[in-house]
Every structure is written in C-alpha cells, then in structure tokens.
Amino acid sequence: MKNIKQYTIRQLTSILTDLGQDQYRVRQLFKWLWQRHELEFSSMTDLAKDFRRYLADHYVIQDLELIQSDQSADGAKKFTLRTSDDQTIESVYIPEGKRRTVCVSTQIGCPLACTFCATGLTGFKRDLSGYEIADQIQIAQSKTLERVTNIVFMGMGEPMLNLDSVFDALEIITSPIGMAIAQRHITVSTIGIIDGIERLMRSKYKVKLAVSLNAADEPLRHELMPATKGNSLRDLLNVTETYARIKGMVTFEYVLIKNMNDRIEDAKKLKKILHGMACKINIIPFNACPGIVFESPDVKTINDFYEEMLKSRFTVTLRRSKGAQIQAACGQLAGLASKKL
Numbered sequence: 001m002k003n004i005k006q007y008t009i010r011q012l013t014s015i016l017t018d019l020g021q022d023q024y025r026v027r028q029l030f031k032w033l034w035q036r037h038e039l040e041f042s043s044m045t046d047l048a049k050d051f052r053r054y055l056a057d058h059y060v061i062q063d064l065e066l067i068q069s070d071q072s073a074d075g076a077k078k079f080t081l082r083t084s085d086d087q088t089i090e091s092v093y094i095p096e097g098k099r100r101t102v103c104v105s106t107q108i109g110c111p112l113a114c115t116f117c118a119t120g121l122t123g124f125k126r127d128l129s130g131y132e133i134a135d136q137i138q139i140a141q142s143k144t145l146e147r148v149t150n151i152v153f154m155g156m157g158e159p160m161l162n163l164d165s166v167f168d169a170l171e172i173i174t175s176p177i178g179m180a181i182a183q184r185h186i187t188v189s190t191i192g193i194i195d196g197i198e199r200l201m202r203s204k205y206k207v208k209l210a211v212s213l214n215a216a217d218e219p220l221r222h223e224l225m226p227a228t229k230g231n232s233l234r235d236l237l238n239v240t241e242t243y244a245r246i247k248g249m250v251t252f253e254y255v256l257i258k259n260m261n262d263r264i265e266d267a268k269k270l271k272k273i274l275h276g277m278a279c280k281i282n283i284i285p286f287n288a289c290p291g292i293v294f295e296s297p298d299v300k301t302i303n304d305f306y307e308e309m310l311k312s313r314f315t316v317t318l319r320r321s322k323g324a325q326i327q328a329a330c331g332q333l334a335g336l337a338s339k340k341l
C-alpha cells in the first residue's frame with residue numbers, strides 16, 4: 001500500500017474528490033497528517049468511519065525511520081533517518097534562545113563535491129521528495145517535544161537542484177493546514193545555482209536566501225566549489241541583489257579555512273565585491289571532519305578577519321556552529337549511521 005504522506009495537498013484533493021469526498025475532508029485529513037502527526041487513521045475522529053476504513057484499506061501512514069539520535073553538549077541533536085529504499089540521511093535540531101531550528105536535507109548525498117564538505121564524499125544517490133524533507137521536521141518535533149520555529153534548507157544536498165521537492169515541502173511546512181511555519185522563518189541555501197535562485201525568486205514563497213560564497217575571487221571560489229564554474233561571480237551577485245530587492249535580505253555564508261581564504265586581504269576583497277548590497281555576512285570557521293584535509297584558522301586569525309569585516313556597513317556575524325561534537329555542524333553531515341537505536 002502507498003504511504004499517504006507522500007501526496008501534496010493538490011494530489012490528495014484530486015485523489016479524494018474523484019472518490020466523491022468533499023474538499024474539506026482533504027483539509028481535515030491533511031491536518032491530521034501534518035499538524036497533529038497522527039499515525040493511525042482510526043484516530044482521525046472527525047472523519048466518517050467508512051472513510052477511515054477506506055483509507056486504512058488502501059494506504060499506510062509512514063514516517064522516515066529514526067535509526068540514530070545523537071546530542072551534543074550545546075543542545076544540538078542530529079537525527080539519522082532511513083528512507084523506504086534503505087538510504088540514510090541526516091537532519092539537525094538546533095535550540096538557541098527562543099528559536100528551535102531544524103536543518104533539513106534535500107538530497108541523499110550531494111553531486112557538487114565541494115572540497116570542504118563531508119556530504120560530497122558519499123556521492124549522490126537521489127533527490128528527496130517533498131514529504132521526505134518535511135518529515136524531518138515532524139520527527140524532530142516528536143523527539144524533542146518542542147515546537148519548531150525556524151527551518152533552514154542547509155543539510156545534505158543542494159536545494160536548488162531539487163526545487164520541485166523543495167516547493168512541495170514548503171507547501172506542507174507553510175500551509176495553515178500543514179505545519180503553519182511562517183515563510184519569513186525559512187531559509188533556502190545554495191552554492192550559487194543561478195537558475196535555481198531565479199526560479200525561487202519567481203515562486204510564491206517569500207523565504208530567505210543564503211548563498212555559500214566562501215571566496216571573493218573567481219579562481220579560489222572554483223577551487224573550493226568546482227560546481228560553481230558554470231556560474232560567474234558577477235552573475236551570481238547580480239541575481240542575489242535582485243532577490244534581496246524583491247524578497248528581502250540575502251545572507252552570504254563564508255566558511256573560513258586556514259591558509260585559503262582567511263587573510264585580511266580576503267576580508268577586504270569580500271567587502272569590495274559586496275559593496276552597496278543589502279545583505280548579511282555570516283562567517284563560519286571551518287568544521288573539521290573525517291576525510292577533509294582543511295583546517296580551521298587559529299582564534300586570532302578568525303577574530304582579525306571578523307574585526308576587519310565589522311569595519312563595513314554590513315550586518316556581520318561570527319557563527320560558532322553547534323553540534324560539531326557529534327559531527328552535526330555545517331559541512332559535517334554525511335548520512336553515515338554508526339549504530340542502531
């Protein structure tokens with residue numbers, strides 16, 4: 001039997017109206033699935049008994065399987081999940097102040113092979129469906145007993161290469177009959193896939209955009225992220241400036257790597273290329289992980305770079321990634337389970 005969670009609102013409406021069900025029944029069912037996280041049709045008490053029996057005879061309600069959960073001293077939790085085709089993905093729950101953020105994956109593995117990211121080491125398996133993306137949030141809520149407030153599409157994979165599923169997930173996440181999380185609390189990240197940014201900009205969703213920049217000059221950017229060779233830095237900055245003007249401020253992520261992009265000269269170049277743009281700059285010291293040869297700069301180098309960036313008019317943050325202790329920080333997700341719960 002098919003998993004009923006795999007269907008979007010539109011698909012469910014089409015299926016159930018063909019069976020003679022009113023559209024409000026679809027909304028009731030969707031609320032049970034995505035607001036209340038109900039796993040038994042028999043418990044959906046506002047649905048008619050014969051309808052519940054029909055659903056139970058033809059469909060199942062199935063979450064991704066949680067196979068491992070790890071928690072770091074800073075409160076971050078990493079969930080390793082198994083899909084129905086026996087693949088593994090990872091998502092991260094990050095508590096900070098009043099925020100409860102979930103970092104979701106959009107692909108199993110990643111085809112981009114950025115040189116500083118562990119996900120690329122595993123290769124690319126497949127895209128996740130919209131339901132598989134959204135389900136990561138439901139599982140985090142059910143296991144932490146906390147209401148998730150913010151979503152970042154920054155886990156395994158490149159969201160702009162799987163935008164159809166991202167849109168399906170956003171429908172579930174933002175719908176008032178779904179998870180009802182405000183669009184302004186959602187961020188979609190990319191290494192700079194220009195046609196994906198343009199498509200997101202044309203969509204109905206007013207979500208934030210984060211661009212993994214990591215270098216202020218073309219050759220170094222291509223060296224760190226080989227897949228960016230098809231997208232020039234100039235074109236990328238032009239499209240992000242347009243996105244910022246239409247949908248709100250853009251964040252540029254800058255992973256600080258020892259002896260690669262951590263000089264004061266690099267900070268000055270970064271300020272120069274972003275001059276005049278309404279954006280935020282997020283400096284992230286490199287997070288070490290197995291199989292990656294890079295190192296994080298020393299504390300003085302990090303602070304000097306940060307202080308140089310503060311001389312600009314940009315909003316600049318220095319982020320100490322949570323979850324590094326459990327390999328759950330930026331760039332560390334690999335989808336490799338070490339043990340079963």
